[in-house]
Amino acid sequence: MPKNRYFWIMHTFEELSTLFSETFEKTHFPKEPQTLYEPNNYFLSLGGKRLRPVLCLMANELFGDIHPDAWNVATAIELFHNFTLIHDDIMDKAPLRRGRQTVHSKYSESTAILAGDVMMIRAYEYISRIDLALVQRILELFNHTAVAVCEGQQLDMDYEQRSNVTMEEYLEMITQKTSVLLAASLQMGGILGGGSYGNLDLLYQAGKKIGLAFQVQDDYLDAFGDPEKFGKQAGGDILANKKTFLLIKALEDARGGQKEELDALLAGNDPDKVNRVLDIYRSCKIDDWAIRLKHQFLNEALRHFDDMAVVSKRKLPLKELAQQLVKREN
């Protein structure tokens, strides 16, 4: 394998995803107590895109061959992400995740609390294996990110109880709950690759924008996606009065009779609620606005990649991935 600074090996998202899965899909937990670890193994077996660890590996490859510790960091990130899913599912009372039972509904709430706890500690175990030259920097960033994700989840729950959430507040919440983990995944990869401070900052900013674009697409698909491709009934967010980019923008933009109709629909349980809200979205052109907003975030992310002092060819896999993420239909 050529070690020359200009000829290190680079991989596509699919290749890194396969490589990561091969490492990740070994068992992370001992056999006993089976009542604690079987739920964790079950949850990890539900799969997922493994997006965050692959972002870490890709960012590492911007600067050089994959650092041996990148596998530890990527694993820690994915375990941490799964910990947040297990606990969020309890708080959201979600019965299903990826079409399968959530941990608390398959086992019990107590089991899900403890399984999540031990999943998080396991993430820190992978962090503790990192080379001494890097461990403190990664650990600090990891902690900082973990706190932000918890704060984002709390804000999300707080906003469910409020009717007057502003776009600024929603952006801040999504940034904490979703974007900073993508940003930190990229930045950790950059740290492992030995990126300069300037490049590391740009990676973080790009990750935040990718997260926002990702969330706009998520909110858009829930309302306007093809239910067959999206894999769940469209309009779930509308039925649950969930704060989304679309709803907050519609509440800002709707005027007169439309504003009154939207308020009434949110307050009631009209059997045709989904379609009537979608009509308002369309007549206020919220759908077009969302697509523009998504591309705005995407373009900002791409510009951050452009601004990095790295050979352009190296940036291609990450830029392609960012574009795919906001084009996805599920």
Next chain:
Amino acid sequence: MPKNRYFWIMHTFEELSTLFSETFEKTHFPKEPQTLYEPNNYFLSLGGKRLRPVLCLMANELFGDIHPDAWNVATAIELFHNFTLIHDDIMDKAPLRRGRQTVHSKYSESTAILAGDVMMIRAYEYISRIDLALVQRILELFNHTAVAVCEGQQLDMDYEQRSNVTMEEYLEMITQKTSVLLAASLQMGGILGGGSYGNLDLLYQAGKKIGLAFQVQDDYLDAFGDPEKFGKQAGGDILANKKTFLLIKALEDARGGQKEELDALLAGNDPDKVNRVLDIYRSCKIDDWAIRLKHQFLNEALRHFDDMAVVSKRKLPLKELAQQLVKREN
């Protein structure tokens, strides 16, 4: 302050407890989101003996002046302990802790899950501040201990569903759930003090035995303690059919009619259940046995301290503390 190896300053438990509380009782959390952090500040304000951090500081002082990082480690230990209490209270459906509302009963279960999560991450933030020469060793021990505590909690919940828990299983569960954190607190202090591997191992063994003695005393007080001094109604464990040293020993020792009576009492809700079970305990001499067992564990701990290659005078505060812990009446 004399820095000579033989003349470093030593403190009593009370002094260290005061010193630690002064550091610890500053605010660990930012103001916002107040819905997340106010519950944590509330819970920490309930106080406690701060036993584990002080054990860490005392073990440090066996070998030299308190290492500046000992305050970070001690704080991390206490925050971790409080995280386990917040989550355990949810799982145990406990309405009160130290006579005040638990987090989930004062706020909500979701808040308590997230508040606990962020308390644990905060503990890791203190670990990340440790000197590079020590961070990996402390982090590994911390993770290892954290996993064991979770496993112990899971075993505790599992055993609640079983009628045939053996003494060996109970000892293993208590070791994980309670003893290893005391053991690790002592060992981390020893690491910070620069103790040899032999001394560190003895500290760990002593901590495990202190934990077991502590639990025997806890189980004993719940059955035979003076309710006025103990601060809660005696017999709570009996009413809840909780596995304790006393119950498991009684189930092993009771014979014939007594065995049948005990089984019947456990299966039913006799209004005089507490007194009748206590009568069986007394007639099987379970009370005397528990006191002997407690002293056996205490003596083993003291012997481990004796075996340490440290000037005897230095060991006195720790030995006194161990004796006080098993003499306590609340």
